Amino acid sequence: MERLIFHVDVNSAFLSWEAVERLKHPEQYPDITVDLRTIPSAVGGDRSKRRGVILAKSIPAKKYKVQTGEPITDALKKCPNLLIVPSRHELYRKYSKAFISILEKYSDTIEQCSIDECFMDMTGTQKLFGEPIEAAEKIKNEIYDKLGFTVNVGISTNKLLAKMASDFKKPNLVHTLFPDEIQEKMWGLPVRDLFLVGKSSERTLHTLGITTIGELAKTDVSVLRAAMKKQGEAIWKFANGEDVSVVEPEPADSKSYGNATTIAFDVTDEGTAKMTLMSLAETVGRRLRRDNVRIEAVTVSIRYSDLTRTSHQREIGHSTNITDEIYAVAARLFDELWDGMPIRLLGISTSHVVKTDAGRQLSLLDGRDYEKLERLDKAMDSIRERFGADAVKRASFLESPKKRGM
Numbered sequence: 001m002e003r004l005i006f007h008v009d010v011n012s013a014f015l016s017w018e019a020v021e022r023l024k025h026p027e028q029y030p031d032i033t034v035d036l037r038t039i040p041s042a043v044g045g046d047r048s049k050r051r052g053v054i055l056a057k058s059i060p061a062k063k064y065k066v067q068t069g070e071p072i073t074d075a076l077k078k079c080p081n082l083l084i085v086p087s088r089h090e091l092y093r094k095y096s097k098a099f100i101s102i103l104e105k106y107s108d109t110i111e112q113c114s115i116d117e118c119f120m121d122m123t124g125t126q127k128l129f130g131e132p133i134e135a136a137e138k139i140k141n142e143i144y145d146k147l148g149f150t151v152n153v154g155i156s157t158n159k160l161l162a163k164m165a166s167d168f169k170k171p172n173l174v175h176t177l178f179p180d181e182i183q184e185k186m187w188g189l190p191v192r193d194l195f196l197v198g199k200s201s202e203r204t205l206h207t208l209g210i211t212t213i214g215e216l217a218k219t220d221v222s223v224l225r226a227a228m229k230k231q232g233e234a235i236w237k238f239a240n241g242e243d244v245s246v247v248e249p250e251p252a253d254s255k256s257y258g259n260a261t262t263i264a265f266d267v268t269d270e271g272t273a274k275m276t277l278m279s280l281a282e283t284v285g286r287r288l289r290r291d292n293v294r295i296e297a298v299t300v301s302i303r304y305s306d307l308t309r310t311s312h313q314r315e316i317g318h319s320t321n322i323t324d325e326i327y328a329v330a331a332r333l334f335d336e337l338w339d340g341m342p343i344r345l346l347g348i349s350t351s352h353v354v355k356t357d358a359g360r361q362l363s364l365l366d367g368r369d370y371e372k373l374e375r376l377d378k379a380m381d382s383i384r385e386r387f388g389a390d391a392v393k394r395a396s397f398l399e400s401p402k403k404r405g406m
Contacts, residue, residue, distance in 0.1 A: 001124055002123075002157055003123050003157050003158065004121070004122045004123045004125070004126075004132060004155070005119060005120070005122065005123075005155070005156055005157065005158055005159055005161075005162040006107075006119065006122050006132075006135075006136060006153055006154065006155055006162060007117065007118075007119055007120075007153070007154040007163045007165065007166040008103060008117065008118055008119075008139065008151050008152075008153050008154075008166070009116065009117040009151060009152050009153075009154070009166045010099065010117065010149060010150075011149070011150045011151060011170055011171035011172065012037070012056045012059075012171070013056060013095075013096075013115065013149075014055050014056035014092055014116075015036060015037065015041065015042065015056035015057060015058055016037065016056075016149040017091060017092055017095040017149065018036055018043055018085050018088070018091070019035050019036035019037045020095070020147065020148040020149050021091060021095075022035075022036065023035060023148065024148070032085075036058060036083070037059070038058070038060065039058065039083060040060045040061040040063075040064060040066070040079050040081060040083065041057070041060075041061060041083040041085070042054045042055070042056065042057040042058065042066060042075060042082055042083070042084050042085075043055045043056045043057075043084070043085055043086075043087050044072045044075075044084045044085070044087070052071060052072050053069055053070060053071055053072060054066060054067065054068050054069065054070055054071075054072060054075050055068065055087055056068065057075075059171070061075075061082060064078045064079035066078055066079055066082065068307060069306065069307035072084060092115055093115065095147065095149070096115045096116060098146075098147055099116075099143060099147065099151075100112060100118065102143055102146065102147070103118065103120060103139065106120065106122070106125070106129060106135065106138075106139055107120040107121060107125065108249075109247050109249055110247070110249050111247045111248050111249055117166075119159050119162065119163075119247045120247065121246075121247040132155045132176065133155065133174055133176065136153040136155055136174040137174055139151075139153060140152075140153055140172065140174060144172070150171045150172035151172070152166045152167075152168075152170050152171065152174070152175070153166060153173075153174045153175070154166030154168070154176075154177065155174065155175070155176045155178075156176065156177045156178055156179075158241070158242075158244070158245075159243055159245055159246075159247065160195060160238055160241065160242075160245075161177045161178070161179070161182070161241055161243070162177070163195060164177050164186060164193075164194075164195070165185075167193070179241050182241045183214070186213055186214075186241070187212060187213050187214025187217060187239075188212060188213075188214060189212065189213050190213070191205050191206075191210060191211060191212060191213055191216055191239075194213050194216070194238055194239060195238055196231065196234060196235050196238060197235055198304055198306065198308045198310070198339055198341050199306055199308075199341060200339045200341045201228065201231065201235070201339050204227055208223065208227060214239075216236065216239040217236070217239035217240045219236065221233055221236045224236050228339075230336055231336075231337075248351070257284050257287050257288055257293075257295060257349070257350045257353065258284060258299075258347065258348060258349030258350060259280045259283045259284050259348060259349075260280070260301065260345060260346065260347030260348070260349075261276065261279075261280065261345065261346060261347070262344060262345045263276065263343065263344060263345065263346070266305050266342035266343065266344065267342065267343040267344075268343070270338075273334060273343055273346060276346050277300070277327060277330045277331060277334060277348065278327050280330070280346065280347065280348040281323050281324075281326040281327035281330055281348055282323050282327075284323075284326060284348055284350060285321055285322065285323035285326050285377060286323075286377075286381055288321035288350070289321050289377060289378065289381055290381070292355070293321065293353050293354065293355050294319035294320055294321045294353070294355075295319065295320065295321065295326075295350035295351065295353055295354070296316055296317075296318065296319050296351075296352035296354065297313055297314065297315050297350065297351045297352045298313065298314055298326060298330055298333065298348065298350055299311055299312065299313040299333070299348070299349045299350070299351065300312060300330050300333040300334050300337060300346070300347070300348055301346070301347035301348075301349065302334075302337055302338065302343055302345070302346060303343070303344050304342060304343060305342040305343070305344050306341070307344070310337055311337070311347075312333045312336060312337050313333075313351075314329055314332065314333055315352075316329060319352075319354050321377075322373050322374060323373075323377055325373070330348050
């Protein structure tokens with residue numbers, strides 16, 4: 001049976017959720033009596049910190065060319081009457097949970113990839129909910145009727161194409177992008193619209209004379225490998241609609257272990273990025289050991305200064321909770337992902353959590369003493385538990401950007 005995948009994406013999530021909350025409880029917001037979605041408005045962070053940027057904007061704000069990710073001060077120059085409300089992440093988590101609860105009525109295989117978007121495996125559900133477009137309309141309408149905000153739904157046979165489809169014209173629409181529609185609907189788009197193509201990658205492709213996704217799809221993959229290494233091959237596959245990844249829901253009884261940090265300055269060098277990854281790996285490893293569990297897969301996420309995002313996962317081949325081992329996998333993933341663009345956020349997350357050690361397949365070429373590493377981790381955990389997180393530090397952190405307040 002051919003797979004059927006939906007990608008469901010909330011339209012201007014933070015702004016929509018703020019608008020709905022104010023309409024539901026007008027007595028709590030006497031200063032705002034209109035629907036935020038109908039006027040030039042935006043959700044913004046703390047101006048005194050790096051998060052003092054536009055996080056979400058209304059459609060009327062787009063007419064003034066207000067952009068997500070730009071400083072609030074720049075947005076106000078474009079649109080002096082822009083109404084800006086502060087972000088409230090507890091509120092957004094509440095709406096996100098309600099959003100997912102509705103989706104769970106339609107599929108038991110849901111992969112939430114952020115607070116406001118997820119993939120659904122809808123394979124074989126036609127007899128329950130109708131043909132794909134009919135089912136997507138039911139989902140979209142139920143979310144609006146019960147929760148008050150709109151979503152886009154993308155439909156295809158794999159995750160990549162479903163994601164691309166949901167990014168077509170917004171808001172409150174259903175789009176398909178099946179393999180036989182790629183040439184008509186996707187190949188004419190600019191290469192920057194393709195997943196994994198950031199500003200740096202776009203510049204590289206333009207130097208090769210590639211400006212559209214269709215031109216990328218028809219390019220000899222060896223040319224792309226020579227210019228962009230592994231990323232070149234990956235985006236060539238995406239341009240041709242190839243994606244073999246599956247929708248991977250987190251098991252209900254499996255706790256998520258991960259950590260991410262928004263960095264106080266744009267990271268442009270590998271050394272600083274990898275010190276940040278080491279710090280994240282230490283936190284994740286400590287949580288795993290505290291709960292006496294291990295993981296079998298690591299994911300690294302990068303958000304660039306232009307707010308584009310990318311991530312990549314690797315199966316380890318055994319279970320572990322050793323900090324150095326988690327970091328080593330994360331560092332390899334980073335090397336495969338990073339295209340040189342300034343980095344705003346780095347994250348490490350783990351999956352396939354297990355409560356027992358299934359053992360590891362040792363190699364004659366692997367000279368690491370894993371028992372020694374485990375003892376070292378436990379000793380450092382014990383010291384930090386007794387004397388605080390800063391009681392013991394790796395030498396590489398002593399004169400690092402992290403010490404200077406990264």
